[in-house]
Amino acid sequence: MQKSLRIGQILYTNTFPVTFHFDQARFEDRISFIRQVPAQLNEAMARGEIDLGPISSFSYAEHAKDYLVLPDLSVSAKGPVGSIFLFSKKPIEELNEAPIALTNTSATSINLLKVILQKFYGLQVSYSMQAPVLEEMMLGADAALLIGDDAIRAIRQRVPYMIYDLGELWYRFTGYSMTFALWTVRKAILAEHAELLSEVHNAFLESKQKHLSNPEPLIEYVHQHYGGEKADWRQYFQGLQHVFGDEQRTGLEYYYRCAAEQGLLPGPVTVELWEKSGRQKLR
Structure with missing residues (x-):
């Protein structure tokens, strides 16, 4: 027990x-x-x-x-999240067929990026998973995704890249949090x-x-x-x-x-909430 x-x-x-x-x-x-x-x-x-x-x-x-x-x-977040950023050497619209480095610390954000690029921008790109070190990620990629405090530290360094907040992009295209x-x-x-x-x-x-x-x-x-x-x-x-x-x-x-x-999940998912009563709550 x-x-x-x-x-x-x-x-x-x-x-x-x-x-x-x-x-x-x-x-x-x-x-x-x-x-x-x-x-x-x-x-x-x-x-x-x-x-x-x-x-x-x-x-x-x-x-x-x-x-x-x-x-x-x-x-x-409903709009900018402030700690999930795509750093890019070129405008996001020009990333078709570009190599993109993804942080190996994330799940939600890397799939959110795939949805945004494929569904909303119509881009086809190639991805690689890497440790969250921006300088190394950008050596062989045109863009890199960082999350959390790794992303915050990179922003403070005033790096010479275009920077896109994924929360802001999601809200712009969907109107959702x-x-x-x-x-x-x-x-x-x-x-x-x-x-x-x-x-x-x-x-x-x-x-x-x-x-x-x-x-x-x-x-x-x-x-x-x-x-x-x-x-x-x-x-x-x-x-x-x-x-x-x-x-x-x-x-x-x-x-x-x-x-x-986009084939990232087998099908749609409905969130099931825990309730103290023991009866679970579906929408």
């Missing part, structure tokens, strides 16, 4: 508004955190090594029969850990609300530990949405339909 819940934690600042004030001490040894980049958390969750936590929204779609989505938690990460839970652990799961979910919601009530402690923390200007961090967090309501769900399910059209 598993005594504790194993919770994933993304090693990017975009999740901090949900996790920064999380009161881990009150759970004592009933929970443990596993901190990795999204692609690693996706794999660990699929292998059953993590029970719940944020994963790429694309990974949820791949494993929807095994996972549920925890309500009112996500990393989303885009959800990049979801807090999910494996269905297999629900029966054994229903009460603890409810406590953990509430703790994440409380942490998020504490940040919304007073963002400055987090702004100060990231400024001290990640550099950059406080005003830039303030603007960045204000541009993110950490809710998951009907608006985010509609945009995400449209993304799944687009991905299915």
